[in-house]
Each structure stands twice: as structure tokens, then as C-alpha cells.
Amino acid sequence: MGERRIPETLEEAYRLRDTADSLQERDFYQEQVYHLRREEYRSRGIRTEISSRRRERQSAIEFSREMFFLEVAEISGQAPGGRGARAAQHEARRYATRLDTHAFLKQLASPHSGAVELYRRNYLELLRMGKSPSEAYYLSRVIGLAGEGEFRQAVESVRETGYPARGGVAYAVERAAIQIRDLPGGMILILLTFFASLFAFVWATQTWDNAEAGTIFFVSLGLIAAGALMLISAIFIVTFIRSINK
Structure with a gap:
């Protein structure tokens, strides 16, 4: 295995994560995303933890959930206008919570499925494409636990047609x-x-x-x-x- 690059910017970390060839490599760059985003929020004075003592007690799952919601808020809050941005963030977080709960239940049933990371990947990518939180939620559920190749194919189909590769009728029924x-x-x-x-x-x-x-x-x-x-x-x-x- 070649030496892994240490990204210097969030954009580079996202790119390396999304183009990773293996799950282990993706997990490595996901940690780099968390690290760089935490540093960014700290520099902007945004609290990502209640206290250092509580942070020490937080599990990796809880911390990744916190980072997931921060990333959702960052993407959904890019709409112009303070009130509109806050409403968009609230809606995006509401659907993110529903999706994360569903993902945790799936991962409890199948611990090695990686359901949490896969559903989060789906949701964040669809939000970045400009989908509304509700549409991103249902598309994420329909895409499900797709591998990287199938996921990229589904995303490309959503970008071109508005629904995954199986077609509009199948998507509407699902x-x-x-x-x-x-x-x-x-x-x-x-x-x-x-x-x-x-x-x-x-x-x-x-x-x-x-x-x-x-x-x-x-x-x-x-x-x-x-x-x-x-x-x-x-x-x-x-x-x-x-x-x-x-």
C-alpha cells in the first residue's frame, strides 16, 4: 500500500475521500475531513463540543454524528438570507436525524455493513447537488447501501434525470x-x-x-x-x- 497523502484543505480531503479505492482508505480520509473541519470551526469560534472533559467521554460514533450534522448545516446554510438559511438548516437537520436513526438501526442489525457512513455519504452528496432535504432523504434511502461504483452511477442518473438508474416509476413506488x-x-x-x-x-x-x-x-x-x-x-x-x- 502506497503512502497516503495528508490533505491540506477540506476540498482536497473531500476529493481524496470520494476517490478512495478501498473502504479503509475512505475511512482514513474521512478522519482527515473531520480533523480539518474541526480546525475550521475552531478558527471561526464555533463550538464543536460542550467541554473537553465531555469530549473525552464521547465515543467515535457520537463525534462523527456531530461532524455529520455540522457538515449538513454548512451545506444547507449556503442559501442567501439569514432566515431562509436557518429554515433550510433546520429542515436539513430534521431529515438528517431521520436518516441517521434509520442508518444506526441498519448498522445494529448488520454491524459490518457500514450503513451509517454509506447513508451519510448519500445524503451529503445529494445536498451538495442542490437537492432539497426531503428529496435527498428519500433518494438516499432508495440508493441505500450501494457500493462506490453503483453509487456514482446512481448520482449521475439523479443529476441527469432526477431519479436513480432504475427509472422514475420504480423510484416513485419505492x-x-x-x-x-x-x-x-x-x-x-x-x-x-x-x-x-x-x-x-x-x-x-x-x-x-x-x-x-x-x-x-x-x-x-x-x-x-x-x-x-x-x-x-x-x-x-x-x-x-x-x-x-x-
Whole structure:
């Protein structure tokens, strides 16, 4: 392994981190990013820790989370106007918190997945592209735990088309599935909808043979509605299963 360069500026540290050939090299340059950003904030009089004693007790995870939020605030606060910048920072932090919580849960389930760093990478890169915090959040979830090559391909597709490489329809379905799954009891709601529509479909097919001329129209509508609901809920269930790592 060749000798690693020590970056002198944040821009150089970001470039070396983003072009790293291995996870170990990326982690090394990520630490350089943290170091240079900490020095920058110190020079500007921004506190990055409550006290030196508490800083000593902070874990590496807590410190990296702090740096992540500072970086989010730095990117999202570039909008002109004090009030607008503060509102943008608040929204970006809110979605960053949601994403980080999701990432930590994923990493707890699979400690070697690197979920926290990968989701943060997704979110920061999309914010730098000018995406809104909400759009960056959902795109980050859809891109998921992509490797570097797949991630770069997804970012290029987002830059050109507005959605990842799988296409706009797939992205819309996955985004809707994530929105439902984020709701309390969202998955249960979809399952209940599926089984209720299945029951209604079976009931309507059994009623069809005995339906009178005046009611056959309503039975037909019931069949169509139940079938459509069953199909939609089935699509969401399949999407949930496919996006289990997102």
C-alpha cells in the first residue's frame, strides 16, 4: 500500500475521500475531513463540543454524528438570507436525524455493513447537488447501501434525470413505500389492505353468479376496486421486501 497523502484543505480531503479505492482508505480520509473541519470551526469560534472533559467521554460514533450534522448545516446554510438559511438548516437537520436513526438501526442489525457512513455519504452528496432535504432523504434511502461504483452511477442518473438508474416509476413506488413504512403501523396497514381487498374480491366473485341485473354493475365495480387495491398493496409488499436493506 502506497503512502497516503495528508490533505491540506477540506476540498482536497473531500476529493481524496470520494476517490478512495478501498473502504479503509475512505475511512482514513474521512478522519482527515473531520480533523480539518474541526480546525475550521475552531478558527471561526464555533463550538464543536460542550467541554473537553465531555469530549473525552464521547465515543467515535457520537463525534462523527456531530461532524455529520455540522457538515449538513454548512451545506444547507449556503442559501442567501439569514432566515431562509436557518429554515433550510433546520429542515436539513430534521431529515438528517431521520436518516441517521434509520442508518444506526441498519448498522445494529448488520454491524459490518457500514450503513451509517454509506447513508451519510448519500445524503451529503445529494445536498451538495442542490437537492432539497426531503428529496435527498428519500433518494438516499432508495440508493441505500450501494457500493462506490453503483453509487456514482446512481448520482449521475439523479443529476441527469432526477431519479436513480432504475427509472422514475420504480423510484416513485419505492419512495411511496418508504413513506408508508415510515408511518406508525404503515406495514400493518398495507397488509390489512391486501387481505381486506382479497376478501372483497373473493366475495364479489361468489356474488357475481347470483347477482341480479340491477346489482351486477355494482358487483363489477367492487371486483375492479378490490382487484386494484389488491394489486397496489401487493406491489408495495414486494417493494418492502426488495428494499429491506434501504
